[in-house]
Amino acid sequence: MANWKSTIGRLAASLVAIAGLALLVTYETAKPTNARAAVAAPAAASLDDNSVSTLLSLDQAMETLAARVTPAIVNVAVTSHSKETAQPQLPDDLQQFFGPGFGPHGRQQPQIEHGIGSGVIISPDGYIVTNNHVIDGSVDIRVTMSNRKIMKAKLIGADPLTDLAVIKVDGNNLPSVPLGDSTALHPGQTVLAFGNPFGFRFTVTRGIVSALNRPNPFSDNARKPGEFIQTDAAINPGNSGGPLVNAHGEVVGINTFLISSSGQFSGMGFAIPTQIVKPTVETLIRDGKVTHGYMGIGISDVTPENAKFFDVNDANGAVVTQVEPDSPAAKGGLKVGDVITELDGKKVNDAGELQVEVGQKRPGTTIKLQVMRDGKTVNVPVTLEAMGSRDKEGVETSEADHGKMHWGVGLSDLTPDIRQQLQAPGDIHGAVIEQVQPGSSADNAGLQRGDVIVQVNRHDVQSASDVKQALASVPKGTDALLLVWSNGGNTFRVLHAPEGS
Numbered sequence: 001m002a003n004w005k006s007t008i009g010r011l012a013a014s015l016v017a018i019a020g021l022a023l024l025v026t027y028e029t030a031k032p033t034n035a036r037a038a039v040a041a042p043a044a045a046s047l048d049d050n051s052v053s054t055l056l057s058l059d060q061a062m063e064t065l066a067a068r069v070t071p072a073i074v075n076v077a078v079t080s081h082s083k084e085t086a087q088p089q090l091p092d093d094l095q096q097f098f099g100p101g102f103g104p105h106g107r108q109q110p111q112i113e114h115g116i117g118s119g120v121i122i123s124p125d126g127y128i129v130t131n132n133h134v135i136d137g138s139v140d141i142r143v144t145m146s147n148r149k150i151m152k153a154k155l156i157g158a159d160p161l162t163d164l165a166v167i168k169v170d171g172n173n174l175p176s177v178p179l180g181d182s183t184a185l186h187p188g189q190t191v192l193a194f195g196n197p198f199g200f201r202f203t204v205t206r207g208i209v210s211a212l213n214r215p216n217p218f219s220d221n222a223r224k225p226g227e228f229i230q231t232d233a234a235i236n237p238g239n240s241g242g243p244l245v246n247a248h249g250e251v252v253g254i255n256t257f258l259i260s261s262s263g264q265f266s267g268m269g270f271a272i273p274t275q276i277v278k279p280t281v282e283t284l285i286r287d288g289k290v291t292h293g294y295m296g297i298g299i300s301d302v303t304p305e306n307a308k309f310f311d312v313n314d315a316n317g318a319v320v321t322q323v324e325p326d327s328p329a330a331k332g333g334l335k336v337g338d339v340i341t342e343l344d345g346k347k348v349n350d351a352g353e354l355q356v357e358v359g360q361k362r363p364g365t366t367i368k369l370q371v372m373r374d375g376k377t378v379n380v381p382v383t384l385e386a387m388g389s390r391d392k393e394g395v396e397t398s399e400a401d402h403g404k405m406h407w408g409v410g411l412s413d414l415t416p417d418i419r420q421q422l423q424a425p426g427d428i429h430g431a432v433i434e435q436v437q438p439g440s441s442a443d444n445a446g447l448q449r450g451d452v453i454v455q456v457n458r459h460d461v462q463s464a465s466d467v468k469q470a471l472a473s474v475p476k477g478t479d480a481l482l483l484v485w486s487n488g489g490n491t492f493r494v495l496h497a498p499e500g501s
Contacts, residue, residue, distance in 0.1 A: 061247075062192070062206060065192060065245070065247065065249055066192065066204045068177075068249045069177055069192070069194055069204075069243070069245050069249055070146055070194065070202055070204065071145075071146045071147075071175035072120055072121040072122075072146075072174075072175040072176050072177045073118065073119070073120055073121075073146060073194045073195065073196075073202055073242060073243070074118070074119045074120070074121065074128060074143040074144060074145060074146075075116060075118065075119075075143060075144040075196045075201050075202075076116065076117045076118060076119045076128075076130055076134055076135070076141065076142075076143055076153075076167070076241060077114070077115075077116050077141070077142045077143070077144070078114070078115050078116070078117070078134060078135055078138045078140070078141055079113070079114055079138065079139055079140040079141075080113050080114075080115070080135075080136070080137040080138045080139060113137075115134070116196060116199055116238055117130055117131060117134030117135075117195075117196070117238065117239075117240045117241045117242075118130065118134075118194070118195035118196045118238065118239055118240060118241040118242030118255070119134075119143060119167065119241045119242070120177055120194070120241075120242060120243040120251060120254075121174055121175060121176045121177065122176055122177065122178070122179060122251070122281070123174075123176050124171075124172065124173050124174050124175075124176050125168075125171065125172060125174070126168050126169040126170060126171040126174055127156070127166055127167075127168050127281075127285060128143065128153065128166065128167045128168065128169065129164065129165070129166060129241070129243075129251075129254060129277065129281055130164075130165050130166075130167060130240070130241030130254075131163050131164065131165060131240045131241040131254065131256055132158045132159060132160050132162075132163045132164055132165045133163055133240065133256075134165065134240050134241045135155060135158060135165050135167065136158070136160075138155065140152075141153040141154070141155065141167055143167070143169060144201065146175075146202055151169040151170070151171070152169070153167040153168060153169045154167065154168055155167055156168050156284055156285060156288060157283075157284035157285070157287070157288040157289050157290070158284070159280055159284065159289070159290040161223065161224055161225070161290070161292060161359070161387070162224070162225060162272065162276055162277075162280050162290070163224075163256055163272065164254065164272065164276075164277060164280045164281065164284070165241075165284070166281055166284045166285055177243060177245065177249060177250070177251050178249075178250050178251065179250065179251050179274050179277065179278050179281075180246055180248065180250025180251055180252045180274060181250075181252070181274065181275075182229065182252045182253060182273035182274040182275050182277075183273075183275055185209050185212060185229065185246070185252055185273075186209065186212075187208070187209050187210065187211055187212060188208050188209065189208060189209045189246065189247075190206065190207075190208055190246075190247055191206075191207060191208065191209055191231055191233055191244050191245060191246055191247075191252065191253075192204055192205065192206050192207075192233060192244070192245045193205045193206075193207070193231065193233035193234065193235050193239060193242065193243075193244050193245075193255055193269065193271075194242045194243055194245065195235070195238060195239035195240070195241070195242025195243075195255060196238045196239070196242070197234075197235075197236035197237060197238040197239050198236060198237060198238050199238060200238075203239075205233045205234040205235075206233055207231050207232040207233030207234070208231065208232060208233075209229060209230070209231055210230040210231055210232050210268070211229075211230040212227075212229060212230070212273075213226070213227050213228075213350070213352055213353070214226060214227070214228040214229070214230050214270060215227075215228075215352055216228075216352070216355075217259075223292075223355075223359075223387065225276060225352070225355050225356045225359055226352040226355070226356075227273055227275065227276065227352050227353065227356050228256075228270040228271065228272065228273070229244060229252065229253045229270065229271040229272075229273050230268060230269070230270055231244060231253075231269050231270075231271065232267050232268070232269070233269060234265045234269070235255050235258050235265055235269030235270075235271075236258070236265045239255045239269075240255060240256060240257070241254060241255070241256075242254070242255045243255070244271040251274060251277075252271075252273065252274055253271025253272055253273050253274060253277070254271055254272045254277055255269060255270075255271045256270060256271060256272050257269075257270050258270065275356065276356060276360075279360050280360075291362065291363055291386050291387070292359040292360070292363075292386070292387040293358050293359060293360070293361035293362060293363055293365060293367075293384035293385075293386075293387065294327075294328065294358075294363070294384060294385050294386060294387035295327065295328050295329040295332075295334075295358055295382055295384060296323065296324035296327020296328055296329045296330065296385075297320050297321075297322060297323050297324070297327070297329040297334060298320070298321040298322030298323075298489040298490050298491070299318040299319065299320055299321060299340070299351040299354060299355065300318070300319055300321050300351050300491050300492060301315075301318065301319070301350045301351050301352075302314075302315050302316060302317045302318070302319050302339055302350075303315050303494075305479070305494050306319070306481060306492055306494050309457070309458065309481040309492075309494075310337060310339050310372065311372065311374060311375035312339050312341075312372050316341065316347070316348070316349050316350070317339045317340055317341040317348050317349075317350075317372070318339070318340045318348055318350060318351040318353075318354040319337065319338070319339050319340075319351075319492060320334055320335065320336055320337065320338045320339075320340065321336065321483065321489065321490040321491050321492055322336065322485075322489055322490035323335065323336055325427060327385075328382050328383055328384055328385050329382055331382075331383075332369075332380050332381055332382035332383070333380050334369070334371070334380055334382065335373065336455070336483065336490070337373070337458055337483075338371045338372070338373050338378075338380075339371065339372040339373075340354060340369050340370070340371055341370050341371065341372055342369065342370035343357055343358070343367060343368075343369060343370075344367055344368050345368070358384065359387070361384055362384070363384050363385050363386040363387075364383065364384065364385075365383070365384050366381055366382065366383045366384070367381070367382050367383075367384060368380075368381055369381070369382060407440065407441045407442055407471055407480075407495055407498060408436060408437035408439075408440020408441050408442040408443055408498070409433055409435070409436055409437070409440070409442035409447060410433070410434045410435035410436075411431040411432065411433060411434060411453070411464035411467055411468065412431065412432050412434050412464055413431065413432070413463050413464050414428070414429065414430055414431065414432050414452060414463075418432055422450060422452070424452060424485065428452055428454060428485050429454060429460070429461075429462050430452045430453045430454035430455075430460075430461050430462065430463075430466075430467070430485070431452065431453050431461060431463060431464040431466065431467040432450070432451075432452055432464075433447055433448065433449055433450065433451045433452070433453065434449060435449065436448060436449060440498070441495045441496050441497070441498050442495065444496065445482070445493040445494060445495050445496070446493060447482075447484065447493060448486070450486070451484045451485065451486040452484065452485040452486070453467050453482050453483070453484055454483050454484070454485050454490065455481075455482065455483035456470035456471060456480060456481070456482055456483075457470065457474070457480055457481050458481065458483075471495075474497075476497070477497045478497055479494055479495060479496050479497055480494070480495040480497075481493075481494055481495075482494075482495060
C-alpha cells in the first residue's frame with residue numbers, strides 16, 4: 001500500500017512540474033516584446049584610418065615629440081632656509097609657481113622649507129636649466145629623472161634679474177634637449193609645455209604660441225626684462241623651470257609664471273624666451289654669475305598716438321622717459337624725449353627689445369645709439385656700467401583737493417611736505433595730481449592721484465600754474481603729451497582732447 005501511494009505521489013509531482021513548464025513556455029512565447037531581455041543593437045562602425053589620417057599623423061607626431069623630450073625633463077626638489085622678510089610679489093592676478101605648499105603670502109614660515117619645480121637637461125654631461133625662484137635660498141637640491149633615479153645637484157649659478165638658474169648633476173650621455181631660436185617663433189605655432197605640475201611628474205600639455213614679446217609684469221623691479229612668450233599650453237604650479245618646446249623638439253622658452261585670478265591655469269602661461277635664456281645660461285656656466293649692462297634710463301614704446309609728438313614717422317623705437325643723474329646715459333648725452341631707433345646698427349623695434357639687448361651686454365662696453373631728437377638723427381655713444389640694485393619706493397598720495405580742470409585733473413604744487421610724502425627725488429619738479437575725474441581725458445590716460453606732471457608737450461613745468469597754463473594753451477581739438485613721474489619712474493601719457501573742446 002505504501003509503495004502504491006508513493007508511486008501516485010511521484011506521478012502527481014511530475015504532472016505538476018510538466019504543467020508548470022508548459023505554462024512558462026507559453027508565457028515566454030506570448031509575453032509582450034518589451035518584457036523580453038534587452039539586447040543592444042550593434043554599434044556603428046568606427047572610422048577607418050584613411051578618413052582620420054591627418055589626426056592620426058598629428059597624434060603620432062606629438063607622441064614622437066613627447067617621447068623625445070620627456071627623458072630630459074627633471075623634477076627639482078629643493079630644501080631651503082625660510083625667508084625672514086616677505087619677498088616682492090607680483091600683482092594679485094600674477095601667481096609665481098614656487099613656494100612651500102603654494103600657500104598665502106606673508107604667513108609665518110618654518111625654519112626649513114621644501115618646494116618643487118621643474119628643469120630641463122641641456123647637455124649630456126648634466127647641465128640643467130630651471131628658474132631662479134625654484135632654487136632661491138636652497139641648501140639641498142635633488143632632481144628626479146624620468147627613470148625615477150634621484151640625483152643630487154649642485155648650483156652652478158643663478159640670475160635673479162632674468163629668473164634663470166643652472167644646476168648640474170654628475171653623469172655622461174644623459175638625455176638632453178637643444179636650445180632653439182625663440183626669435184623664429186610666430187603666433188599660432190604649436191608648442192608643448194613639460195614639467196611637474198602639482199607634483200604630478202613628467203606631464204606634457206599642448207597649445208600654441210598665443211603672443212610674443214609680452215612686457216615685464218613684475219612690480220618688484222622695473223629693470224627685469226620682458227619679451228615673454230605667451231602660450232595657452234597649460235602651465236600650473238610646479239611647471240616653473242620646465243621647457244616650452246617647438247615641433248622640432250627644441251627648447252624655445254623656460255616656463256616661469258601664469259596670469260590667473262585663482263592661481264591656477266586659465267589659458268595664459270608665460271615663458272622666458274631663449275633669446276634671453278641662451279646668453280644667460282652660457283654666462284652662468286662660464287662665470288657662475290651674470291653682470292648686466294646698465295644705461296640709467298627709463299624707456300617706453302613709441303606708439304601710433306604719441307609718435308607725432310617726437311617727430312618720428314612710424315611707431316618703432318624706444319622713447320627715453322627718464323635719465324638718471326650721473327648715469328652712463330646722462331654722461332653720454334641722452335635726453336628725455338629722445339627716441340632710440342638703433343643699437344650698434346641694429347634696428348630697435350620697442351622698449352622691451354632695447355632693454356634685453358642692453359642687459360645682455362657686459363659692463364664697460366661702449367654702445368652706439370642712433371637717436372631721433374626733434375626730428376633730427378643724432379648718434380650717442382654710451383659706455384655701460386654694471387647694473388646696481390637701487391630701486392625707488394612707490395608713490396603715496398596726499399590729501400589736498402584743488403578741483404578739476406576741463407582735462408579732468410586737479411593739481412597742486414609739489415611742496416617739500418608733499419615731496420616727502422611721495423618720496424619723490426630732488427630732481428623731480430612739476431605739479432602733483434590731486435584728483436582725477438572719472439571718464440575724463442586724464443582718467444582715460446591712466447593718470448592717478450599722486451602722479452607728478454613734469455612736462456607738458458615736451459616743455460618742463462615747475463608748478464601747478466605752469467601745467468594749467470600749458471594745457472590751456474593747447475589748441476582746441478588737439479591732444480597733449482605729458483611726462484609723468486609715477487612709481488619711481490617717468491612715462492609719457494597722451495591726453496586726448498576733451499569732447500566738445
